[in-house]
Amino acid sequence: MTRSSKKSGPPLPEHFAHRRDLFLHYLISERRLAENSVKAYAADIELFLSFLLSQRLRNLAAVDLKNIHRFLEQCKNKNISNRTNARRVSALRSFFSFLAGRHLVSSNPFALVDLPKSGQILPKALSIDEVNSLLAPPTTTTPISRRNSAMLYLLYSTGLRVSELVGLPLSACNLSAGFVRVIGKGNKERLVPFGSRAKESIEEYLQLARPLILKGRRSNYLFITNRGSCMTRLRYWQILRNTALSAGIDKKISPHMLRHSFATHLLSHGADLRSVQMMLGHSDIATTQVYTHIDQDRLKSIHKKFHPRG
Structure with missing residues (x-):
């Protein structure tokens, strides 16, 4: 059973711990959430349960x-930021909904709580010119540079998470x-297409570099x-940062960017x-919709710059 490794207060009473563990087991076995997601739920739940103990409340x-x-x-x-509190309310709402569904509590008190306004932070993206600079051929051709180039082409061509990229089996390509x-997350399988440039880069890596690296x-x-x-993941992050610096991109860059x-x-x-949602592996299309806001902001800036009455 996944448990939070950091305890902020006294040990939880047995009935608190039992209900928490039932929920975490449900997240793992039925919802099939990733380990980091389960740990986040566990931390939020334990924080609230510890708070209840501090208030001398031992009955959920x-x-x-x-x-x-x-x-x-x-x-x-x-x-604590509104964004973090919104996540906590969401986690606790799911926890109490689970308990109510199994008649361990009579109702879900978090169902009546509005999520704190989080002030959504829009993801940062590179410009087309910056991507072209990143994908420029390396100045020296080595087995490692061919590998790094193939990884970068595939990352941009598919939008994979960095964990998916570095752990990709040979048979999956x-x-x-x-x-x-x-x-992806929750052990959900998806097929993601990639373009001809990525294909060429991977073929060169497989033929001319991978055998030399494997020895x-x-x-x-x-x-x-x-x-x-x-x-x-950390090592690939470092490789990408070094590639960006060599390409003259001085902003902080990450695989997620x-x-x-x-x-x-x-x-x-x-x-x-919908197509972008499927390629990214988002379970909820609302997660994908954030990218439409980015494009709207770009259109607004163009309108403001070029419209004669803007």
């Missing part, structure tokens, strides 16, 4: 709006069909290190939202 069925507002007020006094088969060893991973294993750029550029060139 007795939780009411007064307790919840007091909890949120305490979070606000600790300068179908060059003839131009698709990668990805196992006779075997590996099930598409992109491998000198040790024959897949690289860590390439994912944002993939989605933004598709939508700005006419792709429909």
Whole structure:
């Protein structure tokens, strides 16, 4: 069972811990959430349960709006952001909904609580020119530079999460069909197409670089290190940052920014939202809709700059 590793207060009573663990097991076995997501739920739930103990409340069925507002007020006094509090309310709403569905509490008090306005932060994307600079051929051609170039082309061409990119099995890449088969969050499978430039870069890597990096060893991973294993997310982050600096891009860049750029550029060139949602692997289309706001902001700036009565 996944548990929070940091305890902010005394141990939870057995009945609190039991209900928490039932919910976490449900998230893992039925909703099939990723480990980091389950840990986030666990931390938010334990924080609230510890708060209840500090208020001498040991009965979850007795939780009411007064307790919840007091909890949120305490979070606000600790300068916790609205965005974080909104996530906590959402997690606790799911927790109590689960308990109510199993008749462990009579009702869900969080169903009556509005989410704190989070002031949505729009994802940052690179411009087309910046992407072109990133994808420019390396000045020196080595097996490692071919690998890095192929990874970068595939990342921008598919919008994969960095964890999906570095852990991609060799068998998941179908060059003839131009698709990668990805196992994303919640073990959900999706097929994502990639373009001809990415295909060429991967073919060059497979033919001219991967065998030299492996040095006779075997590996099930598409992109491998000198040790024959897949690289860590942190290592790829470092490689991308160094590539950006070499390309003259001085802004802070991350693999996720390439994912944002993939989605933004598709939508700005006419792709429909549902298709982008499927390629990104978003379970909720509302998550994908944030990219439409980016394009709206771009259109507003163009209007303001060029309209004679703007």
